[in-house]
Amino acid sequence: VWTYVRVVNDTLITGYRQTNGWARTRTVYFAMSFSKPFKKYGQKNYEARNVYRGFWGKFNQNENFPEIAGKKIRMYFDFNTEEQEKVKIKFALSPVSQENALLNMRTEIPHWDFNKVKEQAQDNWNKELNKIEVDAPEADKTNFYTAMYHAFINPTTYNDVNGQYKGLDQGIHEAKGFTNYTTFSLWDTYRTLHPFFNLLQPSRNNDMVHSMMAHYDQSALKMLPIWSHYANDNWCMSGYHSVSVIADAILKGIYTGDANKALEACLVTSRHRNYEGIGYYMDMGYIPAERSGVSVSNVLEYAYDDWAIAQLAKKLNRMDVYEEYAKRANNWRNVYDKASGFMRPRMADGTFKAAFD
Numbered sequence: 001v002w003t004y005v006r007v008v009n010d011t012l013i014t015g016y017r018q019t020n021g022w023a024r025t026r027t028v029y030f031a032m033s034f035s036k037p038f039k040k041y042g043q044k045n046y047e048a049r050n051v052y053r054g055f056w057g058k059f060n061q062n063e064n065f066p067e068i069a070g071k072k073i074r075m076y077f078d079f080n081t082e083e084q085e086k087v088k089i090k091f092a093l094s095p096v097s098q099e100n101a102l103l104n105m106r107t108e109i110p111h112w113d114f115n116k117v118k119e120q121a122q123d124n125w126n127k128e129l130n131k132i133e134v135d136a137p138e139a140d141k142t143n144f145y146t147a148m149y150h151a152f153i154n155p156t157t158y159n160d161v162n163g164q165y166k167g168l169d170q171g172i173h174e175a176k177g178f179t180n181y182t183t184f185s186l187w188d189t190y191r192t193l194h195p196f197f198n199l200l201q202p203s204r205n206n207d208m209v210h211s212m213m214a215h216y217d218q219s220a221l222k223m224l225p226i227w228s229h230y231a232n233d234n235w236c237m238s239g240y241h242s243v244s245v246i247a248d249a250i251l252k253g254i255y256t257g258d259a260n261k262a263l264e265a266c267l268v269t270s271r272h273r274n275y276e277g278i279g280y281y282m283d284m285g286y287i288p289a290e291r292s293g294v295s296v297s298n299v300l301e302y303a304y305d306d307w308a309i310a311q312l313a314k315k316l317n318r319m320d321v322y323e324e325y326a327k328r329a330n331n332w333r334n335v336y337d338k339a340s341g342f343m344r345p346r347m348a349d350g351t352f353k354a355a356f357d
Helices: 098-108 114-129 138-153 193-200 202-218 242-251 259-270 278-284 295-315 319-335
Strands: 002-007 012-019 026-034 040-045 067-070 073-078 089-094 164-166 172-174 227-229
Touching: 002 073, 012 098, 026 098, 040 067, 067 073, 089 098, 114 138, 193 202, 193 242, 202 242, 202 259, 242 259, 242 295, 259 295, 259 319, 278 295, 278 319, 295 319
Parallel strands: none
Antiparallel strands: 002 012, 002 067, 012 026, 026 089, 040 073, 164 172
């Protein structure tokens, strides 16, 4: 949507990029540093000319102009170099500010030793991957550790070295006592990835649950994450699977926060009547097919999540909640067609949808 670039000096560039769509208010700040000064720089803006865009035309913005903004910007930097000389670049990101991006860069990589950074990254990954030792042919090892590497990539750390991050309320918050995470693709991860983390990366999963609770506290809708990233929730996929992750972490003794508060967040989320058929699900025990094209999927996802809430409530001796959600967990039966042996969309009048393949 929009990019801003500021040339601070002949080795340092800062700025930000705003986008919408998957995350409708995503702003990523950056700092970029060169290992040697550039002699000149410039840009070209490829966006269509607007009827009105201020009076920046008073300047020649194409060459050596230190403040650039627009939708389709391309920049270049020219250096005096010797043959085969390499110019190194350091690049850092922040969800908060240009200053924090620069702080991240100077804190995490205060030097220009590329091999040192590479070796540090390799050591960090080897430490994580060596948590499981596999005795197998090399090809199988390659497949296994590649998959394990992929499993550990997300969710992603979402705070600066000073603990600051942009919250769901678009305000600046500080993660105190935990590392804040984002990229919660929960429909994809609640079944196996988070239980896997409870075994191999329990402290990391504890931080993820703390992050979900911070998300809930900042939510105008008072809902736990559905599919959240970069201070947004894009509401993708079915279910409210944060509750499954939270329940599992508490029952296994992983989560160090307030378990009763976490249960309350699960209850409020699961009772949000105007979210994707939950009102129908609560009143009728299923979601009428006329009201949703994914009615069966939602019922099955909600029923599982309700079972997870029931187990958490039982753990905390909230038997009234346990009984309510144990009953809700059986709602899957309402979309099971005994005649066909399959789950099947059900109409508002109680009949199964005709001519359903």
